[in-house]
Amino acid sequence: MQSPIFPITDDHIHIDPVNGRGREAAKDFLRAGGTHIFLVSKPSWSLSVYPSRGADYALVFDETLRVARMIEETGIVVFPVLGVHPAEISRLSERMPLTEAAEIMKAGIDVAAAYVKEGKAVALKSGRPHYEVSPEVLIASNDILNHALNRAAECRCALQIHAESGLCTDIADMARNAGFPVERVVKHYGSPDTPLHPSLIAKHEAIPQLTREHRAFTMESDFMDENSRPGAVLGPKSVPRYTHQLLRESLITEEDCYRIHAETVGKVYGVKIKL
């Protein structure tokens, strides 16, 4: 393996040593030239956690932090991102009234915010269902998202969101109302036209064009690391692999790589990215 000459950051990846390849997947990222990852907590059910109160999310977050320490042993720099997956509302409300489900999710976000305040994680995660839901569920989900924006504003940390595809202009308005900088709301699986900060899937075709325009974006694989769903999105090598491919094809320069993988990431998440 050649030592990397610039940082390569995947800002939305999951590593799961219980249900997936764990350390081996992380090593794939490293061998492909990756250096930094934002390790996002998985939905509670995928870790066989079935919360009945907000504090139960600590089990999910502690597992994310355990995995983070395990990956760091490989030499990758890991930034944990903790929060409550928006689809939890559908799972929880199968077992309890909607209002109770929403309260548990908000309390889970409070637990994540406490971890950020302790310096154990760098960002929060929230959002709203990306699939069709009833008006009641949508209202409850927006309320949870608003709660997360307020917690992120208090913690002065970035907020990753998982939401329906499209602009999400109203989420930018919600952020402004919460006194939270819109450019620190990271739209996971984003598109270039969103007013939020787009985290683009590594193979997104607009990357060369956006790079030429000096538009701010970050890159992600959304690798799930679940053996039952191999290649559900992209593999763990995707961000370094596509970055190197674009370089080889002279569609981006090394200077662009620094801007995408170090400067932009640093500004959005308030972390220092260096080799």
Ligand SMILES: [Zn+2]
């Ligand atoms: Zn994800």
